[in-house]
Amino acid sequence: SSPAADGTYNPPAGGAIWIEVSGGTQLDGSIRSDSVSAWGQWNGYSGSGGAVYLKTAALSGSGKISADCTNTSSGSNQNSGAGGRVSVLITGGELGLPNANLTALGGKSSYGHVGGVGTVLVRSPQKPNGILYLRDRTDKYGMYAYRPKPNQLTRIPAGQTWVIDEIVFGANAILEVPPGTTLDLRGG
Numbered sequence: 001s002s003p004a005a006d007g008t009y010n011p012p013a014g015g016a017i018w019i020e021v022s023g024g025t026q027l028d029g030s031i032r033s034d035s036v037s038a039w040g041q042w043n044g045y046s047g048s049g050g051a052v053y054l055k056t057a058a059l060s061g062s063g064k065i066s067a068d069c070t071n072t073s074s075g076s077n078q079n080s081g082a083g084g085r086v087s088v089l090i091t092g093g094e095l096g097l098p099n100a101n102l103t104a105l106g107g108k109s110s111y112g113h114v115g116g117v118g119t120v121l122v123r124s125p126q127k128p129n130g131i132l133y134l135r136d137r138t139d140k141y142g143m144y145a146y147r148p149k150p151n152q153l154t155r156i157p158a159g160q161t162w163v164i165d166e167i168v169f170g171a172n173a174i175l176e177v178p179p180g181t182t183l184d185l186r187g188g
Contacts, residue, residue, distance in 0.1 A: 002054070002095045003022070011177070012035065012036050012047055013028060013035045013046075013048050013049070013050060013081060014032075014033040014034050014035045014047070014048065014049045014051070014067055014069075014084050014119070015033055015049070015050045016033065016050055016051045016052075017031060017033050017050070017052045017053070018053045018086070019031070019052075019053070019054045019055070019056075019143050020055045020056075020060070021054075021055065021057070022057070023056075023057055023058075024056060024057050024058035024059070024093075025054070025056040025057075025058065025059050025061075025084075025188050026052050026060055026061045027059065027060070027061040027062075027063035027064075027065070027097060028061045028062055028063045029063050030063055030064045030065070030066065031052055031054065031064075031065045031066075031086070032064075032066050032067075032068075033049060033050030033051060033052050033067045033084060033128045034049055034064070034066055034068045034069070034070045034080070034084075035048060035049055035050070035068070035069045035070055035081055035107070036070065046069055046070070046079070046080050046081045046107050046115075047069070047081045047128040048069055048081035048082045048083070048084055048115065048118075049066070049067035049068045049069045049081065049083045049084025049085075049104055049105070049118050050067050050085075050108075051067055051080070051084050051085045051086075051087075052065055052066075052067050052084075052085070052086045052087070053087045053088075053089075054087070054088045054089070055088075055089040055091065055136075056088075056089075056090060056091070057091050057092035057093065058088070058090060058092055058093040058096060059088060059090055059093075059095055059096055059097050060096030060097060061097055062094070062097070062098070062101070063097065063101065063123040064101045064102075064103070065085070065086055065088070065097075065101065065102050065103075066084055066102075066103045066104070066105075067083065067084025067103075067104045067118055068083060068084070068103055068104065068105040068107055068118075069081040069082060069083055069084075069088050069091060069105065069107030069115050069118075070107065070183075071096020074154065076113045076170065079104070079115075080082075080106065080107025080108055080114050080115040080161070081107050081115045082106045082107075082115035082116040082117070083103075083104035083106040083107075083115065083117050083119075083136070084104050084116025084118045085104060085118055085119050085120075085121075086102050086103070086104050086113035086118070086119070086120040087120075087121045087122045087123075088102065088120075088121070088122045088138020089124075090122070090123065090124040090125075090160025092125070093124065093125075094126060095122050095124065096123050098185065099120075099122065099131075099133060099168070101131065102120045102122065103120065103135075103144045104117065104118025104119055105117065105135075105136055105137050106118065106136055106137070108137055114151055116154055116160075117134055117135065117136040117154050117172065117173050117174075118130060118154075118164075119133070119134060119154060120132070120133040121133075121135075121164075125174075127165040127166065128165070129163050129165045129186050130164055130165060130166075131164070131165060131166045131167070131168060132162075132164045132166070132167045132168070133168045133170070134154055134167065134168070134169050134170065134174075134175055135165075135169065135171055135172075136170065136171050136172040136173055137171065137172065138171040138172070153174045153175075154173070154174065154175050154176065154182070155175075155176040155178060156175070156176070156177050156178065156181040156182075156183060157181070158178065158180050158181060159180055159181065160181055160182075161181070161182040161183075161184060162165075162181075162183050162184065163184040164183070164184070164185060164186070164187075165185070165186045165187040166185070167185065
């Protein structure tokens with residue numbers, strides 16, 4: 001998930017965080033696997049958001065979990081990375097943290113070189129296959145990017161089947177289900 005390697009300014013992409021908690025988790029701070037911004041660099045490219053996996057009996061608090069591409073660049077040659085992946089497995093209860101505090105936002109730039117939205121998956125005893133949250137920045141597409149391009153969509157990879165209880169779409173989120181893939185929504 002690293003950016004271009006052509007001598008331009010290429011800040012790091014997000015890394016990976018894996019946390020397993022035997023009891024409950026009270027999160028009032030943040031768990032972040034965000035990329036580093038290329039803000040203000042003429043030929044800067046930003047890597048994608050990273051990955052966060054959290055397994056816990058219960059999750060509560062007012063904190064945030066993110067795997068965002070933080071690029072909000074201003075130069076015309078800049079390209080932004082995609083959002084990363086957040087996966088939360090709750091083994092003994094429901095999500096007690098606002099779901100809006102779980103993000104995998106794609107990056108943006110002034111000339112439409114935007115990255116796709118990442119995915120947030122929350123599984124619990126009530127939703128064992130999970131709720132998939134797809135949402136992105138509300139201000140992402142500026143005057144030079146009227147709609148997302150094919151490489152900016154969240155896509156089920158070829159040959160895969162995704163089994164999910166529910167999908168929640170937010171701002172600028174599109175899920176592509178190309179031929180040869182299957183989306184099984186168990187919750188209707």
